[in-house]
Amino acid sequence: MELRQLRYFVVLAEELHFRRAAERLFISTPTLSQQIKVLEREMGGPLLVREPRVALTAAGEVLARTGKGVLRSMDEAVRETRRTASSGAPVLRFGLLNGVPPWLPERIGELLAARLPGTRMVFTGGTTADQVRLLDADEIDLAVVRAPVTLPDRFAQRPLAREAMGVVMSAAHPLANATEIDPGELSGRELILFARDSAPQLHDALLRDLHARGARIRLSDNAMGHAQMLAVLPLRPDLLGLSSARVATTPGLAWRPFRGGPIEITYAAAWYPTTPNPAVQTLIRALPHHPLHPSASSAPAPHERANT
Known part of the structure; x- marks a missing residue:
C-alpha cells in the first residue's frame, strides 16, 4: 500500500x-x-x-x-x-508551477532575500493540481497556481502576476503571416490545451473566453503541457496553441497577439495561513498588493522586448 x-x-x-x-x-x-x-x-x-x-x-x-x-x-x-533539518537556516519549499514565467520565482527569491537573508528555496515542480496536492500534504510551504482555481477554505490565496496570452503556431501555419489574430479566424481550427485535470477551472475559463470572442475552435484530443506543445507545433502546421510572448523567438514557431486585447492568465500564491514557517510569513508580508513584474536585473533589454 x-x-x-x-x-x-x-x-x-x-x-x-x-x-x-x-x-x-x-x-x-x-x-x-x-x-x-x-x-x-x-x-x-x-x-x-x-x-x-x-x-x-x-x-x-x-x-x-x-x-x-x-x-x-x-x-x-x-x-x-x-x-x-532546516533549523540551521530558514527554508522555503516552493511549488514551482510548470510553465511559470522564469522571472516570477526570481522576483520572489529577491523579496525573500532582502527581508530574510540566508533563506534557502527548495523547488518542487508540477501542475496547478499537483501544487494543491503538495501543499495539502505539507510537502511544500508555498504553491504557485494558475487562476481561476477554487482552493479549500484552509488555504489562503493571493494574486501574484498576470501574463498576456496570444496564439502560438508553426511558422508554416496559414495564420503565421498575420500581425494580429482575430479570434473569429480560429473558428473551425484545432487548438491544443493542457489536460483539463491539471487545472479544470482555468481550462474551462479559457474556452469560455475564446467562445465569447467568437472563436468557435475545435478542442484537440492532443492534450499536453506547455513544453510538449512547443515541441509538437513545428511538426503540425494544422494545430494552434495559447502562449505568452515568451515563445515569440522560438525557432520554427510564430506567436501573434489577439486583436481586441489579450487573454490574461493570473498566477496566484497559495499557503496555509497558520504555517509556523518564518519564510512564508515574511514573504507574504513582503508581497505587494499590485501584480509583480520582472526586476530590472531579470527584465529583457529594450531590443529583446521589441522582438517578443
Missing part, C-alpha cells in the same frame, strides 16, 4: 462520493476509482459498496479509522523531521 492510496481512501471514506472526493483530491474520478480498486486487491477484499450509493464495508471502516491515525502520524513525523 502507498500512502497516496491511503489518503485517497480516507478522503473517499469521509465524502462517500467519488466525484466530491476526486475534486477534493484534485484528481479525476476514474483515477480515484482505479486506485481504490488497486487498494482493495492489496487488502484482499472490498472496502466499500458502490451501488446504489457509496458505503463502507466492515473492512473499509477499519481501514478508514486506522488510516487516519497513520496519516496523522506520518504528517507529524515529516513536519518534525523537516523542522529539525
Whole structure:
C-alpha cells in the first residue's frame, strides 16, 4: 500500500462520493476509482459498496479509522523531521508551477532575500493540481497556481502576476503571416490545451473566453503541457496553441497577439495561513498588493522586448 492510496481512501471514506472526493483530491474520478480498486486487491477484499450509493464495508471502516491515525502520524513525523533539518537556516519549499514565467520565482527569491537573508528555496515542480496536492500534504510551504482555481477554505490565496496570452503556431501555419489574430479566424481550427485535470477551472475559463470572442475552435484530443506543445507545433502546421510572448523567438514557431486585447492568465500564491514557517510569513508580508513584474536585473533589454 502507498500512502497516496491511503489518503485517497480516507478522503473517499469521509465524502462517500467519488466525484466530491476526486475534486477534493484534485484528481479525476476514474483515477480515484482505479486506485481504490488497486487498494482493495492489496487488502484482499472490498472496502466499500458502490451501488446504489457509496458505503463502507466492515473492512473499509477499519481501514478508514486506522488510516487516519497513520496519516496523522506520518504528517507529524515529516513536519518534525523537516523542522529539525532546516533549523540551521530558514527554508522555503516552493511549488514551482510548470510553465511559470522564469522571472516570477526570481522576483520572489529577491523579496525573500532582502527581508530574510540566508533563506534557502527548495523547488518542487508540477501542475496547478499537483501544487494543491503538495501543499495539502505539507510537502511544500508555498504553491504557485494558475487562476481561476477554487482552493479549500484552509488555504489562503493571493494574486501574484498576470501574463498576456496570444496564439502560438508553426511558422508554416496559414495564420503565421498575420500581425494580429482575430479570434473569429480560429473558428473551425484545432487548438491544443493542457489536460483539463491539471487545472479544470482555468481550462474551462479559457474556452469560455475564446467562445465569447467568437472563436468557435475545435478542442484537440492532443492534450499536453506547455513544453510538449512547443515541441509538437513545428511538426503540425494544422494545430494552434495559447502562449505568452515568451515563445515569440522560438525557432520554427510564430506567436501573434489577439486583436481586441489579450487573454490574461493570473498566477496566484497559495499557503496555509497558520504555517509556523518564518519564510512564508515574511514573504507574504513582503508581497505587494499590485501584480509583480520582472526586476530590472531579470527584465529583457529594450531590443529583446521589441522582438517578443
